[in-house]
Amino acid sequence: MSGSLRDWLRVYLIMGEMESKGKRTEEVLEAALEGGVTCFQFREKKMPIPEQLALGRRLRALCRKRGVPFLVNDRVDVAMLLEADGVHLGQDDVPCLEARRLLGPGKVIGVSAGNWDEVRSALAQKPDYLSVGPVYATSTKPDAGAPIGTLLIRELKASTDVPIVGIGGIHAANAAAVMIAGADGVAVVSAIADQPDPAQAARLLVQAVRRYAKN
Numbered sequence: 001m002s003g004s005l006r007d008w009l010r011v012y013l014i015m016g017e018m019e020s021k022g023k024r025t026e027e028v029l030e031a032a033l034e035g036g037v038t039c040f041q042f043r044e045k046k047m048p049i050p051e052q053l054a055l056g057r058r059l060r061a062l063c064r065k066r067g068v069p070f071l072v073n074d075r076v077d078v079a080m081l082l083e084a085d086g087v088h089l090g091q092d093d094v095p096c097l098e099a100r101r102l103l104g105p106g107k108v109i110g111v112s113a114g115n116w117d118e119v120r121s122a123l124a125q126k127p128d129y130l131s132v133g134p135v136y137a138t139s140t141k142p143d144a145g146a147p148i149g150t151l152l153i154r155e156l157k158a159s160t161d162v163p164i165v166g167i168g169g170i171h172a173a174n175a176a177a178v179m180i181a182g183a184d185g186v187a188v189v190s191a192i193a194d195q196p197d198p199a200q201a202a203r204l205l206v207q208a209v210r211r212y213a214k215n
Contacts, residue, residue, distance in 0.1 A: 005108065006163050008069050009129060009185035010213060011206050013037045014167075016044035016073075017055065019193040026058050032192050033066045035202025038185070041088050043073035056082045069108060076102055086110070088131065091118055096125030110165070114145060119156065131187055132156065134168025135178055139190075150181035157182025172204040179212035 013032050020028045029040065040063050044052050056072070060082055063070040071086045072079035076099050079087040086108030087099055094102075099109050110129045111122040122130055137147045147168060156164055163185075166178035171191040178186055186209060195201035 005128060006184045008039045008108075009163055009165050009187075010038045010209050011036060011202065012039040012041065012165055012185055012187040013192050013202075014041040014043050014073065014187055014189050015193045016042065017047060018045075019043075019189050021194055025055060026062060028193055028198050029059055029062050031198040032202045033062060033068060035192070035199035036206035037068065037192065037202050038206075039069045039071065041071045041073050041187070042082075042084075049078070052078065053081055056084075060084065071108060071110070079103065079107075086128070088112070089127075091121070096122065096127050100126075112167075113152075114148060115152070116155075119152070123160065123162065127162065129163040129165060129184075130156070131165045131167050132183070133166055133187075135166045136169025136174060138169040150177055150183075153178065153181040153183050172201070172208045175205060175208040176212050179209055179214075182214075184213075185209060 017025050042056050042059055060070045069085040071088055072082060072084045073088050074093050076087055076094050088110040089096060089099060090112045096109050096111055108128045110131055111127040112131045113119045113122045132153050134147050135150060153164055153166055164183050165185050165187045166183040167187040170178055170186045170188050175186050191205060192198050192201045
């Protein structure tokens with residue numbers, strides 16, 4: 001993989017079998033990669049581990065072919081078994097410092113945050129990036145909480161140099177506001193995975209993000 005972490009985070013797709021809506025998950029990811037997705041997070045909550053590992057290896061191979069980072073949601077053990085490029089952690093998951101001890105210094109570790117208390121807790125653990133949201137209302141993750149808008153991203157940008165990804169209800173038509181607020185990229189699920197043409201949806205999102213990317 002080439003480029004900086006901020007480059008990788010520009011258009012960040014999060015998806016598992018459930019989000020592919022009956023289509024083959026590999027086909028959706030391949031189309032999204034063709035459209036220009038710059039990072040992929042494998043999020044699979046319910047699939048038995050043997051099946052999860054088999055699917056994860058196929059998705060990882062697609063990412064490697066394109067030189068795109070392959071991260072795993074929540075599960076440090078799965079990330080290790082899949083030889084992933086990193087892991088993304090929620091507030092109730094394995095602490096970032098423990099994940100770092102297990103994964104080693106060369107892996108990317110991101111942490112979710114939705115308010116300043118969570119931001120402070122996350123930054124104390126020295127993550128590689130923060131995922132901030134939900135920026136807008138989203139039905140993808142029912143427990144995501146109320147939308148927080150772009151103010152926290154704006155405040156974070158003024159106070160830390162840790163890369164920031166906006167998440168939650170983001171699509172090509174509203175990504176500009178997230179980038180203008182100071183995000184380095186946007187993380188999406190349905191804006192790509194739930195579209196009839198994932199490749200075209202990814203292209204439109206990439207165009208919107210690159211227009212306002214600051215780095």
